[in-house]
Each structure stands twice: as C-alpha cells, then as structure tokens.
Amino acid sequence: MSFTEKVLAVVKRIPKGQVLTYKEVARRAGSKRAYRAVGNILNRCGGMRSGIPCHRVVRSDGTVGGYAWGTKKKEKLLRKEKAIS
DNA sequence: AATGAGGCCCTAA
C-alpha cells in the first residue's frame, strides 16, 4: 500500500459537509510531514476522477487552497456542501 | 497583517 493509496483512502472517507486540512490528511496517511506530497497526489487525482472528493481538503489557514479545476470551482462545491462559509 | 525564504515528504522522469 503506497502513500498515495492511503491518502486517497483517507480523503475518500471524508463525510459530506466536512473538510480536512492537508496536514491532517498527511498525518492520517502516516507521514504528518508529507502535506506537500498530499497536494501533489490530489493534484494528479484532479477531482472526483476516482470518486475521491479532493475538494474537501483545504489549507490549515482555512482558505480553500488550490484545485486542479480552479479554486473558484472548489469554493463553489464546498459552499454547496455547506462545508465553508 | 502581509510577504519572503526555507524546508520536509512524495511521485515521476
């Protein structure tokens, strides 16, 4: 089981309406210092390509962070799920 | 409060 798979599994388990930080995801995946890699991985996933809600992962600051399809799209999705203000 | 520079972890070439 590679780190990527673990990360994807973690993100997949995020319930609707809830968001996790990259840091948290990295920590749950095993390497709490790998938040960078998490970003890279989610970027490759580029959305719900595998049923993985990458848009439910945000930055520690509370900002949405980045998104392969565009930050605006991510914000919109999160607002739809009431995950953010 | 808002930038700038550094650093660690992973994947792909």
Next chain:
DNA sequence: ATTAGGGCCTCAT
C-alpha cells in the same frame, strides 16, 4: 541514485 516539481506549512522580517 539524482533532479525537478507540487493544490503546503512555518518562521522571521
């Protein structure tokens, strides 16, 4: 084995 890149995080101006 090494290099480059990334949706980041933190510390110090």
